[in-house]
Amino acid sequence: MKKICLCCLALLCLTNVFAQETVNYKEKKSYKTWVKMAPKLDDEFFKTTEAIRIGDNVLLYQQTTGGWPKNIYMPAELTEQEREDVLASKDDVNESTIDNDATSTEIEYLSRLYLATNTEKYKDAALDGIRYILKAQYPNGGWPQFWPRPKGYYTHITYNDNAMVNVMELLRQIYEKKAPYTYVPDSICDHARTAFDKGVECILKTQVIINGKPTVWCAQHDEHTLAPAKARAYELPSLSGAESDNIVILLMSLPNPSKEVIACIENAIEWFKISKIEGMKKEFFTNDEGKKDFRMVPCTDCPPLWGRFYTLEDNRPFVSDRDGVKKFDISEIGYERRNGYSWYNSDGLKVFKKYEQWKKKNNRL
Structure with a gap:
């Protein structure tokens, strides 16, 4: 009897904690909270009324293209006016995107919600999202940041912030029928496999x-010529020491890699080796205006x-302000861009780690 009471008390405590968390979900937060939180939600959560409330928000924000806009905190509790505004923007085809984990996060959430509730509207919306991604792919295998947005840098093949890699990882989970995509029809899985292979090409x-x-690779490539392309003023044609890491890791995850894939990996690894910045580190301090710098x-x-970014001419790491002028010292650009963008990273280390594992697996020691 004592053990039963203790178990009940523990369950009550957990329920209270979960209740507090669901209340907090309703507060408006950064979209980054949503895209980080959603994949980590426990399976049991999707059986709750709160999960359904959020799922209905996700349905509300889905555009007529099948995709979603970016930078939306989906769990927020909306006012009637906010709901009307969202409904009014559903036909704005310029806003559907794969940037900042948009669309892929919502597809995963709705898929998990469908498996938990068996509610057809969540399955249908998730499938529409998958179809959106498949339709957005160019014949050359690339994906634009926004689709079907007709012009601007949004139409470039976009590796920036891992947009294309994220989509390809999603498609691979779909055609391999990994949870929560076990419900996806074989016809769509076949299309997903073809799209993934074209992405590799x-x-x-x-x-x-x-x-x-x-x-x-550059962070973005012209969708017609495939050449490195410019995006925002400070995102110039270049070699990317940020986006290229996950591209290489994706290639190293391929089973039975072709000679072309192997050569691509080896050349990229060589670039990471010769392009590392040694003997320098970031030092944070408080500047004369009392700001963190x-x-x-x-x-x-x-x-x-x-x-x-690295120059295409001589492979020198550079930075740039909103005027689009290349600088080779971080102190030469303004405070806003210096601290508002990720200019340096250590992700090459994870590439080297994966490469050692890949060599062993593929007998390339």
Whole structure:
């Protein structure tokens, strides 16, 4: 009897904690909270009324294209006016996107909600989202950041912030029928597999060649010429030390890689080796205006870094302000862009780690 009472008390405590969390979900927060939170939700959550409330919000925000707009905190409790505004914008085809984990996050959430509730409207909406991704792919295998947005840098093949890699990972889960995509019809799974393979072909074709040597990728490529392309003013044609890492890791995850894939990986790894920034680290400080700032300072025995952008001419890491002028010292651009963008990263280290595993698996020691 004592054990039963203790179990009941524990269950009550957990219920109270969960209730508090669901209340907090309704508060408006950054979209980043949503895209990070949604994949981590427990399966049991999707059986709750709160999960259904959020799911109905996700349905509300889905556009007539089948895709979703970005930067939306889906769990927020909406006013009547906000709901009317969302409904009025459903036909704005310019807003459907794969950027910032939009669309893929909503497809996963609705798929999990369908498996938990067996409610057809969630399945139908998720399938419409998958069809949107399949329709958005270019014949050359690339995906634009927005579709069917007709012009601007949004139409470029977009590796920036892992947009295309995220979509390809989703399609692979779908055609392999991994949970929560076990319900997806075989016809769509077959289409997803074809789209994934075309995506790999696009990655191989867009690997930038400098002086006859394959290197890595730009954050975005022209959808017609496949050449490195400009996006925002400070996102110039370049070699990307940020986006290229997950592209290489995706290629290394392929079973039975072709000679072309193997060569692509080896050349990219060579670029990561020669392009690392050694003997420098980020140092944070409080500037004269009392704001948190950072500078690059010499260091010893510190891990290597990679720049976000490298010049196409001579492979030098550079930064840029909103005027689009290349600078080679972070102190030469303004406070806003210096601290409002990720200019340096250490993600090449995870590439090297995966590469060692890949070599063993593929007997390339």
